[in-house]
Amino acid sequence: MKLDFFIKKVKTHSNMNFSLNQINKEAERLFDNLRKVGWSEPDCELIAPLTMEINQLKKEKDVIILAHSYITPDIIYGVADFIGDSYGLSKKVIEAKEKTILFCSVHFMAETAKIMNPKKTVLIPSAASCSLAESITPEDVRKLRKKYPEAGVICYVNTSAAVKAECDACCTSGNALKIVEGMSQKEILFLPDELMAKNLQPLTKKKIIKWTGRCIVHEEFSPKTVDSVRRDYPEAKILAHLECMPSVVEKVDMTGSTEGMIQYLKKSPAKQFMLATECGLSDRMKVEYPEKQIIGSCALCPYMKQIMLKDVLQALKEPRKDQIIELPKEVVKKAQKTLNRMVKIAEKQIFKK
Ligand code: SF4
The missing domain is CATH 3.40.50.10800 (NadA-like)
Structure with a gap:
């Protein structure tokens, strides 16, 4: 860095x-x-x-x-x-x-x-x-609901409180597939990450309807970068975040959340890793697992x-x-429901009242 x-x-x-x-x-x-x-x-x-x-x-x-x-x-x-x-x-x-x-x-x-x-x-x-959070407004969600009345609406955690308040369930990169599968609807409006929605589609029989949001950091990685690391470091494991392009995801050894990548690196016997994600994670891994070598490039999140x-x-x-974060009570109540739905599907209720 x-x-x-x-x-x-x-x-x-x-x-x-x-x-x-x-x-x-x-x-x-x-x-x-x-x-x-x-x-x-x-x-x-x-x-x-x-x-x-x-x-x-x-x-x-x-x-x-x-x-x-x-x-x-x-x-x-x-x-x-x-x-x-x-x-x-x-x-x-x-x-x-x-x-x-x-x-x-x-x-x-x-x-x-x-x-x-x-x-x-x-x-x-x-x-x-954040480019993802900025890409969608509560009004956009309301319009999409009218257009796709049968669809369940999932928002990625990278959304504002006001957007969360308009959705049925939230998800993280670690549990996105589980939440998609756990919804009763056959059609899912997955907001706002277009690339994550594309990465999830081959993993489920449900129809995923995308929005146009993108993480400006993770979309920087290209299949060419993966190919050049494979060529120069044939023993290396290449890990990518679920916000990366599908053309990158299909070439790597593991795709998942930040925590998923950490766990993979920790448990893997490999010595060299490329992390197709924000540079902060590469830095953390250099400090916390000095015996593993982090190679290739990473990307900086300007936010x-x-x-x-x-x-x-x-x-x-x-x-x-x-x-100081202040939110209208009504937004908090509705967004809590959306987050609670995620927790209900993924694990137990964890909120404080
Ligand atoms: S890396 Fe930055 S731009 Fe990308 S999702 Fe995270 S906060 Fe948003």
């Missing part, structure tokens, strides 16, 4: 007075993980006062910091209490004992946290969106990478209105 990208981000210094000894100790802690993704000791010294201030404040203010795997490694290894994909993070939201959840991720995920645990204060350091340590600190200190 490109180091310059991060260094440009670290322009803010902490206001707290830490001793040189404390800074060196924190820099050492950071360097232990961040060196595996190309950070130098001086880089870690530069961000150490910030991570110390954030970690101190989150304890004082009873805040848990959750970070998606695609967030930058300074946040992941510097201040996050839990790292995961949307499904893993949702479970943590339910279990959280702290008064406030600070969600380092894109906006729809923080909204989902609020839907799942409405009594908590949910903060987001930067109101970053996830918007969040910086200085934003986390600012949101902790004095959150602005746009950093």
Whole structure:
């Protein structure tokens, strides 16, 4: 991952007075993980006062910091209490004992946290969106319902709360097929990810009706990239996210969710892996499984990478209105039903009331 990208981000210094000894100790802690993704000791010294201030404040203010795997490694290894994909993070939201959840991720995920645990204060350091979530509105869903009155409506978790409120069931990349199969209808409107819908169609007898949303990160991978990795690293296992193009999916060794990819890599005896997904996951695997070699290219999500340590600190200190997730009660109630339907099909009820 490109180091310059991060260094440009670290322009803010902490206001707290830490001793040189404390800074060196924190820099050492950071360097232990961040060196595996190309950070130098001086880089870690530069961000150490910030991570110390954030970690101190989150304890004082009873805040848990959750970070998606695609967030930058300074946040992941510097201040996050839990790292995961949307499904893993949702479970943590339910279990959280702290008064406030600070969600380092894109906006729809923080909204989902609020839907799942409405009594908590949910903060987001930067109101970053997502090309999938932006591709569809509640009005679009209402129109589609009129056009396909017999169809069951499933929305991928990468949708706004208002869109979730208009659907029958939600799904994640890990349980999408299970939810499609678990619906009573023979026709399924699968929203909004066109490529995921295409990838699911050969796996089910149900008719899947697609929308036109795409993840701008995962659609970047091409079959040519897969072919060149196969040629240069014949022993490597190639893993792709379900948001990739079908022409990529048909060439790889495994397709699934972020968590599914982690589990595959962990259990596989192979030594080399290409991960056709966002660079954050490649970075996590380099840090957490240093014995495995991550090869080939990855792609950066411009939305996830918007969040910086200085934003986390600012949101902790004095959150602005746009950093506090507020949702209309009616939207929360309806979106809870949609998420509950997913949970009912996939596993047990997990929401807090
Ligand atoms: S990686 Fe794709 S789906 Fe995930 S937040 Fe970025 S644009 Fe959205």
